[in-house]
Amino acid sequence: MNPVLKRQLPFVALLVVLASFPLWAPHAAVDVGVYALIYGLAAIGLSLLMGLAGQVSLGHAAFLAVGAYTQAVLVTKANLPFLLAAPISVVAAMIVALLVGLPLLRLRGHFLALATLGLGIIVTVIVTESEALGATSGIFGIPSIELGGRTYDTAEEAFWLLTPVVVIGLWLAVNLVHSRTGRALSAVNDSEVAAECLGVDTFALRLRVFVLSAGYAGLAGVFYAHYLSIVNPAASHFEVSVRLLLMVVLGGLGTVWGAVTGAVGVTLLDEGLRTVIPQLIPGAKGEVSLIGFGVVLVLVIILMPGGLAQLWQRLRRRMTPNPTMPGQHEHEVSRDEQRALLDESLQVLARSDHEPPGTTILQIRGLTKRYGGVTALNDLNLDIHAGEIVALIGPNGAGKTTAFNMITGVLPPTEGSVVLHGKEVAGKRPHVAAALGATRTFQNLQTFKSTSVIGNVKVARHLRSTAGLLRGMVLADRAEERHIDAAAQAAVDAMALTPLADHPIADLAFGKQRQVEVARALALEPSLLLLDEPMAGLSGPERDSLSWLLRRVKDTGVTIVLVEHDVAAVMALADRVAVLDDGKLIALGTPAEVQNDPAVIAAYLGTDDEATKAVEAAAERTEAEVADELTQVEEGAR
């Protein structure tokens, strides 16, 4: 069966299960079920935010409250019909998220989480103080939903109304996860810097998901207002945010389905605890069921961090026999086969708009980086011409990676400019340089650990495709996805990684992961490829393959700059070599010129004069003097 069609089956199943629920369940259960659906809807948005984009929101109830209050005001004061008021309320929640996200999403981790907590409390205070919104009593008497002449005022009707909303909401969210936007988000979550260098505007993306998740919460708020018939500050309370969080965590952070299973789970847990706890502890009142919530949250995180979804995965694995994955060294193709494959692939990936060889495509002027008193790079001036391979070499600490980081936008320079294809990129975020055609690999691996080899490479096609958030959600991007698949496959083939394409990248050896990084960079169809120590971690034959590959890549018109310690490889590969020492450029020329440059030799080995003096001085010291020195050193350490 068509895989896309197969993916729709669970949704149909969900629709059937939900639609039939009110038919057999007792009334009180349906009433509780309506709340489960309402909160579940908000939880879907939160799951996208937390699971996919990796951002904790401890104040998500704020958006639910904005949606609820807006709907309440529009329906009771302005007397707008449901279908007109609801979209306005959802948009209101999204606008608040936009305004709040613009400043806040620059934060990360703990700080972002607690800022969202603060947001939730600020919203609570605002609605509590606002007389127009009813202050502490809130707005009450909100009528039931009226649609097409029918009033939905019983629990069963509300449940049936919510069912398609939740199922469609879930469907859209799951589509998003598998789309270009979902891939990019997941990449950002794994390695923000790598995603940026592949052209993903991480800030804009995170903002979009934040706003989208607020939209889900706002929609939930709309239904909340109508079903409860009152809206007051309790809607924005911390407890509601915690409830949503628990739903997402219990269901499993790794999947959006977790939001729905978590919603059901938390609701059952809540009701169950209310029944069980008073029997275990007579006299227990009200919110004591919170003990259960807290304990479950803790236990899930410690024992089953993947939530119910993890349990489900374990069960499935027990039932289906393990497919054997090919080993990492099986199916190795012969060298000639590999080279033929490479040429084919490179044709697929070749750009047609390279600058004519010899034109200056990268101009570095006065590039400097200072950290307090330390100057890591001092006044670098360098021109890179189209179609050449330039190697950047020098002893450790010379400033090579610092230079790379500044060229690609990972690090802002203290002074100087970097002009790429005529545009200034210094100090701008890496995706700007990527959009102009420059990308890189990393000294410390920056792979996207949560996905497969081909998943990693597909992210690089971000700039070569256009499907945005909306198209991704409604599956209007199928044709484009096929192109992305083909191009990614070509890059994987080019690096001889074909048998490993579907392996999780975290399972691969270090050297292979480096190769994936190169494949990924190629898939972007760069005009300028920056490689940071690409040979490190590769075996002899692998290094040969890589050199060969790089020469073929250069033949297609790509400019290559690489930082490397493997001097032999560099000398054979590079057209020009730039030597850095102690932050300064000390030599620039052909490999031959540089090899014989005395300044270069001195930098690596020290001059003859210095060496001789040191040896003589050492010979003159007597044994006694050395022993004295040693004793002094020992005493100092105590």
Added chain:
Amino acid sequence: MQRRMRMISLGLALGLATTSLAACAENKGGSTTPGATGGGGGSAAAGDIKIGVVLDITGAGASLGVPERQTIEMLAEQVNAAGGINGRKVKLFVEDNQSKEDVAATATNKLINTEKVDILLGASRTGPSLAMRPIAEKAEIPMISLAANAKIVDGSKWVFKTAQNDRVVLEKMVDDMKAKNIKKVAVARDASGFGEGIPEMLAEVGKAAGIEVVKVEKFAPDATDFTSQITNLRSANPEAVLIWGIPPAAGLGQKAAKQLGVTVPIYQSHGIGNQAFLDTASESANGVLAPLGRMLVADQLKADDPQKPVVTKFIADFKAKYNANPSTFAGHAYDGFMIAVESLKKAGTDKVKLRDAIEQTSKWPGVSGVFTMTPTDHSGLTKDALVMVTVDNKAWKLAG
């Protein structure tokens, strides 16, 4: 280690499944269990009269809800022991609204639709009562609230209340201020529904006596620090200060006022008529002035006061069962429950007849006052229901 983790995860999953099943069982059977959301335990027999009760048993209103629940449970026992209402036993269904409006709404829905109660009592405070009102009106079932704000019953056909209206409380207070020639009052009020509109109403009621409100401050029901509010009131140079809230805030506010050097008379609302106030405010309560129901000064009432036998018996019964003095909130619950019982005796469980019977309550001596309801007055109390009370050495005393 791996194995142990797996066993624990399995255990956790089983535990979750069991509690979930418990939830299903509860919902299916419709049985109620004692405790937070439970009622009397077991299902009601046919013919029983079902009374739904929604109270603020936990949360900000707990000091009201707990004694109210105790009162209603005690009275239900007494009624059943005496043979019930026209031979039918009374069955209580008590729900805790956690002092939250949305929980009150859900509980009310449950009582009406699942338990199918004949009449509703509750809530303890204004906010949740307001949340319950539209539901009761839609279902056309009589509801007697134990809360104070007149908004609860204004224009309502089905909702009644037993706590004195803010207006009559303020009228009593204004009488006292007039007698003491007080013209300028500074007000600190509860920020929730209980305090909304109070300063404005005081200004309106006191206008004829030349009383004006010179400063208004708000405090959250769970506030613990009143420095800023009292400081502002103090600097407005009032001739009297009014703190309008319920314990613990009312008591803490009282303490703060004395501590920050407020020397002018301090008035409080009818929400302080309980031990919690005396405990929180301790010595600073001395000299406070509040219009309260007669119950707190039962022993100081005249012999021919129609309320005297009622309040005296209630205090004695409550003390015997719970070993504590009942508060005015317990009194509101007494009134609500007994009016319901009286009306059920007269009219049975037909909801319209029941409602009419409640409206016909006339000169009925309760704990909070002597009630006379009419179709347009669902509160039934005038300022005569109140007496000015003060505190002297941890005891309530009729003010001179």
Added chain:
Amino acid sequence: MTDLLQLVFAGLAQGAVYVLVALGFVAIFSVREIVNLVQGEYAALAGLAAVSAVAAGLPLLVAAVIVVPLVMGFAVLLERLTIAPIKHMTPLTSIILTLGVSTAVKAVMLLLWGPEAKSLPNFPGSDFFLGGVSIRSQELWILGISAVVGYAVIWFYEHTVRGKSLRACAEQPVAARLVGISPRTATVVAFAIAGLVGAVAGVVGSPIYLSSWTSGLTLGLKGFVAATLGGLTSLRVAMLGGLGLGILENLVAGYLSSGYRDAVAFVVLVLVLLFKPHGLAGKPTAVRV
């Protein structure tokens, strides 16, 4: 003018309680990069436990002192049970975990002590007026004890080898182990200190600010805001931040509206995080690529 002084002084006392809670956050974060959301609950628990102790007949000061080591032990126990088992702690995990623990602890407090707020009796001493400003003796106790405990914690972290080695753990856990600092011991000590300052805050503030099952959340959050002013690593800035926050809250409540009091802390939090996320005195740390 007296009003201003009154508000400032009351704010100072309130702020001193925030300082203690803030120190608890910094104590843990500077060792383990965990934001411990249970911090506020230590205070609530200590206050309630002390109230019970007094009700059981213990003299006030004995009760106040006894609950401190009890809460410290509790804090360490919780850490051993919930945080120690996690091998790979991310910010997301630590927040959810400590949130779950604090929720459970709150509910247990509700179960044991009921919903009403309770307070310890005032510590010995009497209130007086100084130039029109009312000064409660309890406020003086708060200021005094907070200062002593606060400086003791600072002295421990900055001037003892033990304390300095703890801070090394957060910055370079592997290197710290190589030189013989056990991360397990370091974590336990950090949590014990957090329990200590939390308990003291709860006990010393209880007579004025009351203790209840819900008082831990807001107290914890406000202490967190103060700690954030110091980038979660500077004890001294956290102290100043706590005092400043208390004063600012009171000024806003007095001159603007008392309803906005709680919002102050969070507006401050958001502003600080936006403009100086690594604290008022901190430097951003770079990612190595």
